[in-house]
Amino acid sequence: MTKVRGLAALSKGAPFTRFDFERRELGEHDVLLDIVFAGICHSDIHQIREEWGPALFPMVPGHEIAGIVREIGSSVTKFSVGDHIGVGVFIDSCRQCQPCKDGLEQYCDQGMTGTYNTLERDGKTVAMGGYSNVFVVNENYAVTIPKSMPLDGVAPLLCAGITLYSPLKHWKAGKGTRVAVMGLGGLGHMGVKFAHALGAHVTVISHSPGKRDAALAMGADEFICVKDPKDLKPFARSFDLILNTVSAQIDINDYLATLSIDGTLVVIGLPGAPYPVHAGSLLDGRKSLAGSMIGGIAQTQEMINFSAEHGIVSDVEVIAADYVDKAYERTVASDVKYRFVIDVSTI
Numbered sequence: 001m002t003k004v005r006g007l008a009a010l011s012k013g014a015p016f017t018r019f020d021f022e023r024r025e026l027g028e029h030d031v032l033l034d035i036v037f038a039g040i041c042h043s044d045i046h047q048i049r050e051e052w053g054p055a056l057f058p059m060v061p062g063h064e065i066a067g068i069v070r071e072i073g074s075s076v077t078k079f080s081v082g083d084h085i086g087v088g089v090f091i092d093s094c095r096q097c098q099p100c101k102d103g104l105e106q107y108c109d110q111g112m113t114g115t116y117n118t119l120e121r122d123g124k125t126v127a128m129g130g131y132s133n134v135f136v137v138n139e140n141y142a143v144t145i146p147k148s149m150p151l152d153g154v155a156p157l158l159c160a161g162i163t164l165y166s167p168l169k170h171w172k173a174g175k176g177t178r179v180a181v182m183g184l185g186g187l188g189h190m191g192v193k194f195a196h197a198l199g200a201h202v203t204v205i206s207h208s209p210g211k212r213d214a215a216l217a218m219g220a221d222e223f224i225c226v227k228d229p230k231d232l233k234p235f236a237r238s239f240d241l242i243l244n245t246v247s248a249q250i251d252i253n254d255y256l257a258t259l260s261i262d263g264t265l266v267v268i269g270l271p272g273a274p275y276p277v278h279a280g281s282l283l284d285g286r287k288s289l290a291g292s293m294i295g296g297i298a299q300t301q302e303m304i305n306f307s308a309e310h311g312i313v314s315d316v317e318v319i320a321a322d323y324v325d326k327a328y329e330r331t332v333a334s335d336v337k338y339r340f341v342i343d344v345s346t347i
Contacts, residue, residue, distance in 0.1 A: 006132030008058040028075040037045040038130035039064025039156040040340040062130025063115035068152040084145040088158035103296040128332040153313030164191035166295035175199035187245035195312040256281040264288040320346040
């Protein structure tokens with residue numbers, strides 16, 4: 001067993017504390033990595049606070065993991081000692097169902113194994129996440145990070161990045177398509193960068209007029225500030241694809257009206273309550289309302305390679321371990337540009 005030091009919440013909503021635990025012995029197909037940076041995702045906060053239902057405590061969150069391989073199992077072929085690698089939202093899946101065989105492990109018929117706050121496939125071991133200094137994972141559930149990329153800016157790509165890249169690729173965003181990104185936070189700013197790099201015409205829709213300059217600097221072609229639903233009326237039938245990254249309650253029908261004929265609005269952020277959707281909002285223009293969740297391992301590697309080619313990383317604020325509780329408060333208050341990343345050496 002490998003001794004690990006981490007940060008854990010010992011109960012619902014509790015402040016973080018130093019937490020020592022052990023990870024499994026290195027299996028023949030496992031890699032052991034020293035974590036360098038771990039991103040803070042809003043879903044970490046939801047789970048710590050049990051806003052998505054009962055959770056497992058003590059909890060070591062974190063599924064935006066960037067580190068360096070220290071040791072490999074006897075049959076590992078994908079990685080070598082010294083490689084920079086990343087681990088994202090899941091660390092295993094059934095490997096037998098059709099989605100898994102198709103490289104869609106995130107949609108595993110039996111359910112993917114989350115990086116934390118879940119039981120591993122043995123049904124006994126509690127998965128502990130990336131707010132820790134060491135991680136052990138099967139080689140097939142990690143990706144290679146080019147050494148030219150800064151690990152702090154790459155860490156959030158393992159969740160925020162792939163969450164936006166995947167729908168952009170699935171709905172074929174590119175030259176000649178008009179993409180709108182709702183919200184310019186940790187998720188939204190990645191959507192702007194990727195959509196721009198893919199060649200789409202990009203519009204940011206935000207409630208914050210102060211984000212205009214940042215949106216344009218990231219590659220947006222237009223910025224729409226929405227203080228009232230009437231602000232969207234001039235943009236009826238304007239967009240082929242809308243990526244909704246906000247989790248606040250909104251009238252989704254106002255945004256559906258801005259879709260072109262055969263356009264799609266993809267829900268990415270998780271609102272606290274269901275959206276009331278009027279049938280007419282979909283019928284008038286053969287529009288679609290869809291959802292998307294991260295990507296499989298192959299697509300995550302594709303996203304990392306695309307990011308390296310286009311110089312894309314997340315905009316981050318690197319923090320020490322003793323600042324995580326404050327970072328959670330600021331994340332909830334949308335007071336971060338655009339992702340907090342923990343320097344794991346400070347744990």
